Amino acid sequence: MILAVASAHVQAIIDAIGSGAVFALIAVGIGLVFGVLRLVNFAYGQLIMIAAYMLAFTDGWNDAFSIVVAVAVTVFAVLVMERVAFRPLRTTSPATMLVATFAISFLLQNAALLRYTYKDRPQGDSIGTLAELNRAITIGQVHVRWVTIVAICTASLALAGLALLLGWTSLGLQLRAAANDFQTARLLGVRANTVIMWAVAISGVLAAFAAVILSISRQQVDQTTGLDVTIFVLIGVVVGGMENLVSATLGGFLIGFANSLVGAELPTQGSWPFTSNVYLPSVIYLAVILVLLVRPGGLFARSGQAAVERV
Amino acid sequence: MRRWDPLLQLAMPVLLVVLTAVLASGFASPADSVKFRNVLIEISVVVGLYVFVGNSGVLSFGQISFVAVGAFSAGVMTVPSDVKPNVLTTLFPFIKNHSIGNVTSLLLAAGVGMIYALIVGIPLMRLSGLAAGIATFAVLGITYNILKYWDRIGPGATTLTLIPATTDYVQATAGAVGVIIAAFLYQRSRWGRLLRATREDPAAAQAAGIDIHRQRLWAFVLSGGLCGFAGGLLVHLLESINVDQVYLDLTFLTLAMLVVGGSQSLLGAVVGGLTVGLVNILLSDLEHKWHVGGASILPGGSSLVGVAIVMLAVLLVRPSGITGGREFDAGWISRLFARGPSTAERVPPAA
Numbered sequence: 001m002i003l004a005v006a007s008a009h010v011q012a013i014i015d016a017i018g019s020g021a022v023f024a025l026i027a028v029g030i031g032l033v034f035g036v037l038r039l040v041n042f043a044y045g046q047l048i049m050i051a052a053y054m055l056a057f058t059d060g061w062n063d064a065f066s067i068v069v070a071v072a073v074t075v076f077a078v079l080v081m082e083r084v085a086f087r088p089l090r091t092t093s094p095a096t097m098l099v100a101t102f103a104i105s106f107l108l109q110n111a112a113l114l115r116y117t118y119k120d121r122p123q124g125d126s127i128g129t130l131a132e133l134n135r136a137i138t139i140g141q142v143h144v145r146w147v148t149i150v151a152i153c154t155a156s157l158a159l160a161g162l163a164l165l166l167g168w169t170s171l172g173l174q175l176r177a178a179a180n181d182f183q184t185a186r187l188l189g190v191r192a193n194t195v196i197m198w199a200v201a202i203s204g205v206l207a208a209f210a211a212v213i214l215s216i217s218r219q220q221v222d223q224t225t226g227l228d229v230t231i232f233v234l235i236g237v238v239v240g241g242m243e244n245l246v247s248a249t250l251g252g253f254l255i256g257f258a259n260s261l262v263g264a265e266l267p268t269q270g271s272w273p274f275t276s277n278v279y280l281p282s283v284i285y286l287a288v289i290l291v292l293l294v295r296p297g298g299l300f301a302r303s304g305q306a307a308v309e310r311v
Numbered sequence: 312m313r314r315w316d317p318l319l320q321l322a323m324p325v326l327l328v329v330l331t332a333v334l335a336s337g338f339a340s341p342a343d344s345v346k347f348r349n350v351l352i353e354i355s356v357v358v359g360l361y362v363f364v365g366n367s368g369v370l371s372f373g374q375i376s377f378v379a380v381g382a383f384s385a386g387v388m389t390v391p392s393d394v395k396p397n398v399l400t401t402l403f404p405f406i407k408n409h410s411i412g413n414v415t416s417l418l419l420a421a422g423v424g425m426i427y428a429l430i431v432g433i434p435l436m437r438l439s440g441l442a443a444g445i446a447t448f449a450v451l452g453i454t455y456n457i458l459k460y461w462d463r464i465g466p467g468a469t470t471l472t473l474i475p476a477t478t479d480y481v482q483a484t485a486g487a488v489g490v491i492i493a494a495f496l497y498q499r500s501r502w503g504r505l506l507r508a509t510r511e512d513p514a515a516a517q518a519a520g521i522d523i524h525r526q527r528l529w530a531f532v533l534s535g536g537l538c539g540f541a542g543g544l545l546v547h548l549l550e551s552i553n554v555d556q557v558y559l560d561l562t563f564l565t566l567a568m569l570v571v572g573g574s575q576s577l578l579g580a581v582v583g584g585l586t587v588g589l590v591n592i593l594l595s596d597l598e599h600k601w602h603v604g605g606a607s608i609l610p611g612g613s614s615l616v617g618v619a620i621v622m623l624a625v626l627l628v629r630p631s632g633i634t635g636g637r638e639f640d641a642g643w644i645s646r647l648f649a650r651g652p653s654t655a656e657r658v659p660p661a662a
Contacts, residue, residue, distance in 0.1 A: 040441070085623065092630035095370055099570040100626045102563050107619035114613060231448075238445040273457045282456040285449035292449075293434055296442040 007141040012264035018148035020257035021155035022213050026233040027252020028162060029206035031245045034237075035179030036199045038094060039086060042101040045230030046108035047204060050077050051211030052221035053112070056125035063129050071208040078204035082197060105227075112223035124222035127215045134217060147216045154209055159249065162202070166245075175199055179245070232259065239291050241298020250300045259284055316640045321495045323639035324581040325488050328354060331585060332484040343592060344480075345548065350588030351483040352544045354581055355490040356561070357568045359537030361580035362494045363530045364569060366503060368510035369439060372562055373431070373447030376454035377535040379557035380427050381420035381542025383458060383465045386474045386552055389416045394473060401462040413477040417486075417543040424539015425532050432531040436524050439513075451562060458554045470553040471546075478548035486544045490537050494577055502529050571625050573632025578639050586633065590621050 026044065033041050051070040058066035085104060089097050116123055133146040166172035177185040178195045186192050214229065215221065233252045240251015262284065266277035273279050274286070291299055328351065335347035360374045390398065392410035399407060411419065435446050459468050478486075497503045506526040509516040513523060546552050564587070572583020594614035625633060 085627070088627050089630055095574065096570060096626060096630050098370075099567050100623060102567055103619050103622040103626065106563065106567075107616055107623065110613075110615040110619060114616065235445050235448065238441050242441060273461055278460045279456060282453045285452040285456075288449045289435070289446050292438060292442045292446045296438050 011142050012261055014142065014144055014148060015264065016257045016260035018145075018151045019260035020253040020255075021151045022210055023229070023233050023236060023256025024249050024253035025155045025158060025206050025210045025213075026229065027237050027240070027249045028159065028245065029203035029210070030230075030233060030237055031242065031248030031252075032162075032175075032199050032206075033203050034242055034248070035245060036175065036182065036196055037086060037090065037097075039090075039097045040094070040101065040234065041203070042098060042230070042234070043081065043104040043108065044203070044207060044233075045226030045228075046105050046112075047074050047078055047207035048211040048214065048226030048230070049108065049112060049221065049223070050074055051208040052127065052215050052225050053125065055129045055212065055215050056127045056221050059126070059128050066129055067208075067212055070211065071205055074208040074211070075201050075204040078200050078207070079197060082200045086196075086200070087193075109223045109227070116222070124220045127219050127221055129212065130216050131219060134219075145217075147213065150216070151213045154213060158206060158209060165202075171195075171198060232256070235285075235288055239288055239299055241301030243298065243301055247298050247300035251298065254299070255284070255288075258287070316638075317499065319640055320577070320638040321492065324491050324495075324578050327581055327585060328487045328491065329484060331589075332480050332487075336480040343596070346592050346595075348478060348480060348483040348548050349545075350584065350592070351487045352478070352541055352548060353565060353568065353588055354584035355487045355541035355544065356538055356565050357572075357580045357584040358487075358490045358494050358577065359534050359541055360565055360569055361574065361577060362497060362537060363527075363534035364566075365574050365576065365580065366498060366506045366510065366530050367527050368575075369527065370444040371447040371531075371534075372444055372566070373435075373450040373454075374534060374538050375557055375562040375565065376431075376451045377424035377428055377538035378542035378545065378561065379454055379458060379554065381424045381539030382546040382552055382557055383471070383542075383554075384423045384539075385416040385420040385543035386471050386546040387465055388419060389413065389475050389547070390471070390473045391475075398473065399462075399466060399471075401467070402465075403463050406464065413475065413547065416547075417540060420543030420546075421536045421540035424542065425536035427539075428532045428535020429528070432528045432535070436527040436531055451558070455554060455558045465554075468554070470551050472551040474546055474550050474552070476547060476550045478544050483544060483548065486540065490541065491577065491581065493533070493537060494580075497530070497533055498577060502526060506530050567622050571622055571632060573634035573636040575631075575636030576634055576638045579632050579634040579636055582633050586625075587618065587622065591615075591618050594618060 026048070030041060030044055033039055051074040054070035054073045055066055058069050061069075081104060085100050086097070089100050115125075130147075130150075133150055136143040136145045138144075164172075166176055174185065174190045174195050175198065177188070177190055178192070178199075182192070185195075210229075211226070214225075218225075232255055236251040236253075236255030237248040238251070240249070240254060241247030259280070263277055263280045266280060266283070267275070268277055274282055295301070331347070332351060335344065339347050356374070356378055359377075360371070363369070363374065364371055387399070387402070387406060388409070388411045390410065392408060395402075395410065396407050431450050435443065435450070438446050458465055461467065465471065498507070505516070505521050506529070508519070509521055509523045509526055517523060542557065545557075549556070565584075568583040568587045569580055570583070571587055572581065572585075573579025591614065594617040598614045629635065
């Protein structure tokens with residue numbers, strides 16, 4: 001009995017780590033662009049959606065090919081986004097840039113919706129890519145789906161690769177310099193457009209990876225794909241601390257982890273607010289508010305480093 | 312001329328709203344009539360949003376929470392009491408067994424919005440920048456979540472129906488004009504000026520003895536009241552409402568309207584609401600009603616894509632909004648007739 005209860009918790013924790021890993025991937029993509037551009041890319045979710053659509057459209061192909069196509073198209077889309085909207089607005093206020101990404105997000109969502117209103121199709125397209133990873137392996141009483149393992153491995157590898165890139169290459173040095181002080185970096189010979197395009201392109205690759213992992217378990221894509229998860233990650237990134245890529249990533253991981261774990265642990269019964277798992281978002285949002293009130297610069301931000309202050 | 316500037320600043324937005332209402336009530340088809348009144352209400356929401364965001368410079372994603380509580384309190388309380396116990400069986404008894412009239416419900420909506428904004432604002436107004444944006448978004452998330460699942464205070468996940476339709480052109484216009492006047496009086500008041508000072512330079516404002524938290528809180532509460540009031544108007548226009556109608560889409564739409572118009576002026580709020588709202592109506596008419604040779608001009612569902620493109624295009628051409636964040640003044644007219652580069656160009660007012 002005790003073993004069963006314990007394994008239920010272990011199960012919940014493993015699932016939560018898997019969920020946190022995907023969120024962390026997305027957080028890195030958002031944090032990287034914020035670092036060099038000071039731009040909160042709300043349209044990141046629609047990049048995930050584009051990648052998922054590419055998987056759906058190439059459903060009959062070899063899985064490896066369709067993933068390559070998804071990555072390529074997503075990178076292309078984000079580069080277009082950068083050229084058309086981010087670059088002309090680079091010097092404007094953060095609110096203007098944010099609203100511009102709202103507009104892009106809105107544009108892409110409604111463009112995707114056209115697919116379902118124009119013809120009488122059922123809502124959503126199905127994705128069969130790597131569907132066999134939904135099988136679980138059982139250790140004792142804990143069922144771990146392969147996709148959870150893949151999520152954790154992909155996120156770890158991608159983060160390690162990024163750490164190597166940032167720490168050991170010239171491009172990484174330029175990216176870090178640009179994130180730290182863009183003007184000075186430019187004065188010292190860092191090419192602004194090149195660095196920004198690299199940061200944006202890497203964020204596109206990460207969006208495509210996240211889309212592949214999310215699509216394995218959801219097996220479907222529609223115009224809302226990527227929206228909720230991006231909102232959650234954005235919140236996590238700010239809660240973690242947006243000034244720094246590591247704290248942003250930890251924040252993304254934490255919100256994914258907490259969301260999954262609290263959802264599993266809250267009772268299903270309870271009619272008053274905050275007492276059952278239908279109120280899961282409220283519980284998370286309340287925690288977010290409390291964290292921000294105590295540490296407005298972010299949970300993992302070093303003190304004195306925060307860009308935001310309380311008044 | 313300068314003496315008349317304050318009056319012009321108020322007259323221009325009011326004129327735009329009234330003109331739209333008069334033209335729409337005269338010429339719009341019955342189907343479009345609801346859309347036009349909806350635009351008038353959206354303008355009220357955007358002006359409510361402007362009172363806080365525009366004057367304080369702090370981004371808030373939470374103002375639609377106040378629209379939502381306003382809409383649902385006005386809606387739930389005006390469902391006739393003879394049918395309410397049968398439709399909304401799970402409500403708390405004192406909500407279930409009482410109903411109120413139209414004007415009372417609008418006042419209730421404004422009051423509930425204000426009180427909610429006060430409760431939320433006391434802790435949250437300490438925050439600035441991204442932290443404030445995310446924290447206010449969290450408020451929206453909590454409001455949505457509780458309204459959606461707690462069926463003791465509202466319809467829960469179902470659609471609330473049987474709400475009396477009282478928002479005609481007169482009420483929608485009078486409401487929007489009232490909201491504009493309130494916003495105008497606030498921004499010219501001592502408190503409004505103090506808050507604008509904190510927007511321009513928080514450190515200097517604090518050094519001059521301005522309590523930033525208190526000034527932001529007043530604006531937040533007034534904004535909450537105006538948004539709640541607009542929510543009341545909205546629910547009496549739609550006759551039925553679902554909590555999803557006062558959540559993300561409306562938040563992004565109204566914020567986009569504010570930024571497209573120019574977030575730092577009252578005129579910008581009205582112009583932005585009007586522009587995006589009218590483009591939306593025009594494109595959806597192109598999509599549904601107007602045909603060339605048997606086919607509609609725009610393919611079905613494409614109007615919202617068009618709205619997004621227009622929004623993006625405006626931001627790319629005029630990043631600080633159509634009005635550039637300036638109020639209307641006599642200078643606009645003289646600049647209009649001036650040849651070549653205007654000499655009347657002056658430093659924008661603290662607007």
